[in-house]
Amino acid sequence: xxxxxxxxxxxxxxxxxxxxxxxxxxxxxxxxxxxxxxxxxxxxxxxxxxxxxxxxxxxxxxxxxxxxxxxxxxxxxx
Numbered sequence: 032x033x034x035x036x037x038x039x040x041x042x043x044x045x046x047x048x049x050x051x052x053x054x055x056x057x058x059x060x061x062x063x064x065x066x067x068x069x070x071x072x073x074x075x076x077x078x079x080x081x082x083x084x085x086x087x088x089x090x091x092x093x094x095x096x097x098x099x100x101x102x103x104x105x106x107x108x109x
Contacts, residue, residue, distance in 0.1 A: 035077065035084040046094025054091045069093050071102060 042050045051072065052063045058074045072091040077084055090104070 035086040
C-alpha cells in the first residue's frame with residue numbers, strides 16, 4: 032500500500048453555525064451540542080478514499096459576523 036498522502040483543509044463559515052460540532056463528529060464520532068466559541072483548533076484524521084490513505088489535518092477556524100478572518104496559518108490552505 033502506498034504511503035499516506037498529506038492533506039490540509041480549513042472549515043470556515045459564520046459564527047455559531049456548527050463548524051466545530053461537525054468537525055468533532057467527523058473526527059471523533061460524537062456530536063457536541065454545547066456552544067463554546069472557537070479561536071482555532073486543529074484536528075487530525077486518517078481518511079481512506081479509493082484505496083489511498085490520506086493523513087488529513089483539519090483546521091477549525093473562528094466564525095465571523097460580517098466577513099471571514101483568515102489567519103496567516105490558514106491562508107496557505109486556500
